[in-house]
Amino acid sequence: MSLSGIDIGIFFVYVVGLILISIYVSREKAGHEKNTNDYFLAGNSLTWWAIGASLIAANISAEQIIGMSGSGYAVGLGIASYEWLAAIILMIVGKYFIPIFLKHGIYTMPQYLERRYNHDVRLVLAVFWIGVYIFVNLTSILWLGSLAINTVAGVDMVYGLLFLGAFAAAYSLYGGLKAVAFTDIIQVVLLVVGGLYLSYVTLNIIGNGSGVISGFVTLTEVAPQKFDMILSPDNPFYKDLPGITAMVGGVWGLHFAYWGFNQYIIQRALAAKNLVEAQRGIAFAAVLKLIMPVIVVLPGIAAFALFPDLEAPDQAYPELMKLMPVGMMGLVFAALVAAIVSSLGSMTNSISTIFTMDIYNYYKPDKSQHHYVMVGRIVSLLSLIIAMICARPLLGNFDQAFQYVQEFTSFFTPGIVIIFILGMFWSKTTPAGALAAAIGSFVTSIAFKVLWPSLPFLDRMNYIFVICFVLAVGTSLLFKEENKPIHDVEKADFRTTPGYNLVALSIFLVLTAIYITWW
Numbered sequence: 001m002s003l004s005g006i007d008i009g010i011f012f013v014y015v016v017g018l019i020l021i022s023i024y025v026s027r028e029k030a031g032h033e034k035n036t037n038d039y040f041l042a043g044n045s046l047t048w049w050a051i052g053a054s055l056i057a058a059n060i061s062a063e064q065i066i067g068m069s070g071s072g073y074a075v076g077l078g079i080a081s082y083e084w085l086a087a088i089i090l091m092i093v094g095k096y097f098i099p100i101f102l103k104h105g106i107y108t109m110p111q112y113l114e115r116r117y118n119h120d121v122r123l124v125l126a127v128f129w130i131g132v133y134i135f136v137n138l139t140s141i142l143w144l145g146s147l148a149i150n151t152v153a154g155v156d157m158v159y160g161l162l163f164l165g166a167f168a169a170a171y172s173l174y175g176g177l178k179a180v181a182f183t184d185i186i187q188v189v190l191l192v193v194g195g196l197y198l199s200y201v202t203l204n205i206i207g208n209g210s211g212v213i214s215g216f217v218t219l220t221e222v223a224p225q226k227f228d229m230i231l232s233p234d235n236p237f238y239k240d241l242p243g244i245t246a247m248v249g250g251v252w253g254l255h256f257a258y259w260g261f262n263q264y265i266i267q268r269a270l271a272a273k274n275l276v277e278a279q280r281g282i283a284f285a286a287v288l289k290l291i292m293p294v295i296v297v298l299p300g301i302a303a304f305a306l307f308p309d310l311e312a313p314d315q316a317y318p319e320l321m322k323l324m325p326v327g328m329m330g331l332v333f334a335a336l337v338a339a340i341v342s343s344l345g346s347m348t349n350s351i352s353t354i355f356t357m358d359i360y361n362y363y364k365p366d367k368s369q370h371h372y373v374m375v376g377r378i379v380s381l382l383s384l385i386i387a388m389i390c391a392r393p394l395l396g397n398f399d400q401a402f403q404y405v406q407e408f409t410s411f412f413t414p415g416i417v418i419i420f421i422l423g424m425f426w427s428k429t430t431p432a433g434a435l436a437a438a439i440g441s442f443v444t445s446i447a448f449k450v451l452w453p454s455l456p457f458l459d460r461m462n463y464i465f466v467i468c469f470v471l472a473v474g475t476s477l478l479f480k481e482e483n484k485p486i487h488d489v490e491k492a493d494f495r496t497t498p499g500y501n502l503v504a505l506s507i508f509l510v511l512t513a514i515y516i517t518w519w
Helices: 005-026 036-044 048-059 062-074 077-103 109-116 119-153 157-172 177-206 212-222 243-260 263-270 275-296 298-306 313-321 328-363 369-395 401-410 413-425 431-451 457-478 498-517
Strands: none
Touching (some): 005 157, 005 328, 036 328, 036 369, 048 177, 062 077, 062 119, 062 275, 077 413, 109 263, 109 328, 109 413, 119 263, 119 313, 119 401, 119 431, 157 177, 157 328, 157 369, 177 212, 177 263, 177 275, 177 328, 243 263, 243 401, 243 413, 263 328, 275 298, 275 498, 298 313, 413 431, 413 457
C-alpha cells in the first residue's frame, strides 16, 4: 500500500518543519560558541514540560510502537506492565536518584561511577553502554522503523533505513540535546494525537461503528485471553512474561536500569534548570506513561481480532495503519516516524556524550570546547552508519523485536542496578565489588541461558540480582579498598513538593485499580 498525495504532503510538511524548528532552537547568541554543556546538556536550560515530553519521545520509538504492539498481538494486555510499572519507577527515580545526580553536576552516568568508584568502573560501563546503544537499541529502532515504512509506504527496507538515519542526523546533529529535547515536544504531541486516533478508528471498526467503548467491550469478548495482566504458567507466552514473579522482580529491575541509570534517558534530567524542574518533568512523563498502553498495546490486541493470521506479530501496527482514511494516514505515519527519529536523535546524542566525555576526554584532555563538540557530532554520525549496516543481520530473523531487546539487555541489567543502588546508598561498596557485580551479571546470565534455557528471562533476572548483590557485598567486604564516596546519603535532599507527592499517590491508585480489574 502506498500513501496518497495528501498523506505525502502532510508528511513532507512534518519533515521540513521539524528540521527548520531544530535549526531555530539550536541557534546561539551572537559571539557565543557552542560548548560541551550546550551540546550535551542543552546548557542546563530544560524546563519540566520539555523534560517530560523528551523522556517519552526518547522512550517511545519503533521498538515500542511496532515491537510492543506486536507483543500485544501475541501476549496481550499483560505486556502493558512494562509501561504502567514504569510510571511508578519514574516517581521513585525523581525522588531518590535525581537529587544525588544533580547535586554533583555530572554529564554522564559513567562519570558518576568514576567519582563514586574509579576510572576502571567508568570505562567498563562506558564501553558497555556504547555497545548496547549501537548494536541493540539503534539497530532495533532503525529496523522496525524501516519495516513500518516498507509496510505502509511500500518503500524498500534499505531506503527506509537510509531515510531514517539521514532525517535523524539532519535535525539533531548540529544542535545536540537542545535540538532534540525542544523538538520532542512537537514529536510527543504528534505521537499522542496520531496514536490515540488510530486506537479510536480501530476500536470503532471492531464495534461496527458504535463507538470506542462498544468496540472495547466487543474486543474483550472476542479476545478474552488477551486481557490477562498476570499470565498463568500454562499460557503459551508465560516465558515472555512469567506471571507474578515478573511483576515483583524482573520488570522492576529492567525499569530501574532503564529509567534511573540509563544515559539515554537520564540525560534529560541532568540538563534541567534545577532539581524541581527535573522532578516536575519526571512526574509529567509518569502521567503520560499511563496512557501509553492505549497507543502501543491496545492496537496490537485489536489487530489480533481483525487480522488473526498475520505471519509475524510485529506486522500488527503497520497493518492497522492501512485502515486510516486519507489525510489521517499521513498524520499517523508522521507520528510513527516522529517516534522513530526522536529516539534515534536522543540515542546518538547519548552515545556521543559518553564517548566524548567518558573516553575521548580522558585520553585527549585539554582540547578546546569546539573540538569536543565536533568529536561528538562525528561520533553521532558514525553510530548511525554502523547501526544501519548492522540492523538487518542482527534483527532480520526476530518476530518480536521488543522481546529481543529486553532479553539481551537483561544480561547486564542486574549488575548495573546493583552497582548504582549500592554505590548511592551503601558507602562500603568498593570498586572491586562494583566490577564483580558487572562482570558477574553477564557471566552468570550466559550460564543460566545455556544450562537452563527454559527459564523465563525475567525469572532468570531475579536469580542474577541476588547473585550480583552477594558478589558486590562479599567482594567489598573481603577486599577492602580506600574508597571515598562522592556523596553523603544523609545530606541528600529527598524532599518533594506536595504536587509531586499527589501525582505519585494518584498513579499508585490508578494502577491498583487496573490490576484489580484485569488480574
